[in-house]
Amino acid sequence: MSVVIRATALAKHFGGLAAVDDVSFEVEAGEIFAIIGPNGAGKTTILNLVSGLLTPTAGRVELLGRDVTAASPAQRCHAGLGRAFQVVQPFPEMTLRENVLVGALFGTPGLSRADAEHRADEALEVTGLTALSAVDAEDLTLMQEKRLEIARALATKPSVLLLDEVMAGLRPAEARDAIGLVKAVRDQGVTIVFIEHVMPVVRDLADRVLVMDHGKVLTEGRYAEVTQDARVIEAYLGKEDAA
Amino acid sequence: MSADARVRRVAGTAAATRVPWDLVGLVVLAIAVAFMPDLLKAFFGRASVSYLSIATNALSLSILALSWDILARTGQLSLAHAAFYGAGAYTTALLVKHASLPLWVGIPLGGVAAVIFALLLGAVTLRLRGIYFAIATLSAAEVLKAVVHHLPTPIAGGNAGLNVPALFRPEFIAGQMERWEVAFLRNEAYFYVYGVVLLATVLASILVQRSRFKHAFTAIRTNEEVAGVMGIRPARAKLLAFVLSAVFVGMLGAVEAHRVGSVLPEQSFSVATTVLALVTPIFGGLYTTLGPIVGALGLSSVQETLRRTFSDGYLIGYGVVLVLSILFMPRGVVGLMNGLMRRRAKPAAGAPERTGEEDRP
Known part of the structure; x- marks a missing residue:
């Protein structure tokens, strides 16, 4: 399978704060790839680095095999990147x-x-x-x-579509419609990268999940695997349960 | 599939029945310009000389206002328009003084000078937004003013400026015309030149509004980041708008230099030009072709009426009219008209169902 997005050692510092630190991941063609993590984990910053709204402090972004680290948002759009x-x-x-x-x-x-x-x-x-x-x-x-x-x-x-919390604020019935829509888009051959807080949505949609915490990658894998990971439960799911 | 076909059919019929009001307006404007001098002469006789001059001022304000609006559509509020105006004015004045070219050549070259200046200024300032862009452009006219002021007097005339010969010198032919008709012929000729420049500006504005640049400009104005993600190159689009916004004002400055007979640092790079360029479209209605022209015709009429009614301090009344209209017509004359027409078109249609949208995260 070909790699659509390859992020290598991405970092973004705002002043002294490392919003994203040494993050690497690969998204393969045709998959639905989820990025999850507690608030402030750096998820949206990653999408901004991939779509070109932010310039990384360090690291590389490749889109369909092309280095786009220095490309403008418009150039990345023309290269096949969509963003909601x-x-x-x-x-x-x-x-x-x-x-x-x-x-x-x-x-x-x-x-x-x-x-x-x-x-x-x-x-x-x-x-x-x-x-x-x-x-x-x-x-x-x-x-x-x-x-x-x-x-x-x-x-x-787009060849790949970045979706930032498209389910937020939707009622359950609407969220089900939205899940159907995302799947329909993928079935047209569009690779999907999405950020999501609602865990059932992640379970229903994601082929693979990247878990982030405090700007770093905690783990990566299938939904069933990552949700068994003790660190993930502690950092993210545990907090949800307690709330 | 049937839904797809239906959409296309609906779109097709809508396109077929839509009247191209912009082109109709352009033709009406061209006809009005063509017949205005003769009409004024027929109705007002000798007084038409000054009326024609007032009408020319209204055309001048229209060119300035519509040009300014073209850039404003990208969300950039320029305070540089006195610089484009002055660049055009001084270009033709300097050409007359230092090169023996036909007088007419100064007008297109005035436009070219304004474009070159816009490219230089835009490359530096267009990445700034909002008030920062406005302030950066405000300095442009001051810089050019200082340059012509401090150049050696034999080159640019210094503080005393330069004389610029008239484009038209109609001759008095005894027995065939009255004395005032000489002035009328001169004013008529200038009126047509201004009319042509305005028609060119309107045409440029219409072409922008009919092309994909309309969408690019609106998208950049409302959200530059999203526009970029949608594949729009904001820097390029804004530079194009800046160039279109400058070229006709440069030509205007050149024509006006010939009409007035001189260029002076204070007069050619006047803050008043910059202020009128932005006040007029705000009064008439922003981001349209019609609004700035309505604004220019409206403000010219108001100003002239006030001037004739109260010869002293009429500018105070003019200011009051401006403040009140901006307070009570925030979307300008054209916005007000659209609102009234929409209300009449669908009196039963209420406000949007959704309320409290401000609360959304």
Whole structure:
């Protein structure tokens, strides 16, 4: 299997704080890869380093075999990286379809307008948003916004999609829909990397799990394996149970 | 699959029935510019000379305001527009003084000078956002002003400025016209030049709004980080906007130098130019082609009416009108009109169902 994302000894320091320290992992094509860990473990920082919103203090990021450590977010997007944000951030002055069209228009340089519109409509259909195309993005419910966040990222035609806590704030029924959506996206051949707090979601979705704590990798493996790890139970699950 | 087909059909019919209001507006504007001098002459006779001059000032303000707005669409509020204006003005003045080229050449070269300056300034300042960008650009006009001020007088005229010859010198032909008609012909010729520059600016604005740059600019304005992740290159898009925003103002500065007859450091790099460039689109409505033009025509009318009513201290009244309109029309005249039309279009449609969205994490 080919490696889609390879992070090597990644580190990010904010002043004296090491938000991410010596983190290495590989994501293989076609898998659903989860990053879990308590608050402040550095999960979102990792996604920011991979998508180019932050420059690492040390280490390397490779995307589909290319070193992109110094590449801009736009260049990484063009290389096949999609990203949905934790705090949903639609462009409020655009309709839902225009939001998705932005991803389609700019995700692939040189794509014609007609092809971009077609691609945007495909992304809307996959995410079940077609009926809402003309709605202003500021008038959406949270679940619709989360779908929009994914639709917009999909419209850039990513090889790998980073999802930052897309289930947060959703009701159980909505979360089940969202799980179905993520699986449908993977079945289209898109590799998925996601951050998640809700453990049943991780269990249902993840092929492999990377557990982080205090900016470092605690362990990595299948869900059943990592959840038996004493360090993980102590750092993460134990705290959840106690709460 | 059927849903897909349905979407495409709906999109197709919508496109077929949509009126291209932007192009209609461009044609209307072109017709208005073409007939305005004759109309004014027919209605006002001798007084049309000054009316034509007022109309030319309104065109000038429209060019400035619409240019400023093109950059504002990317979220960058420029305080550099006096620099582009002055760069254009001094370019043509210096060409007249030091090169024997046709006078007309100074106008496009004024635009070129503004573009070069925008590229240099943009490369340094466009990575700054918000108030930091505004302050960095504010210094641009001051720097250029200091440069022309301190260059040796034989080169750039120093504090006394340079004379710039008129583009048009219509001749009085006894028996065929009245004296005032000479002034009318001169003002008419300038009016058409301004009209052409404005039409070019409007066309550029419309092309931006019809292209993918409209989406890029809006995305960068609302969230530059997300825009980058969506594949937009913010630095490039903003530099393009800056160049488009500068070129017509440089040409305007050049034309105005010929119309006024001189360039002076204080006058060519005036803070008033910078302030008008941003106040006018805010008054008319930001991020549209129509808004800045409505703002320019509206503010020109208000100013002229006040000036004629109270010859002294009319600027105080002008300031009051501006403050009140910004307080009560935060989205400008065009925003107000859109709001009224939308309310009339769907009187039953209530507010969005969701409330308390501010509380969301």
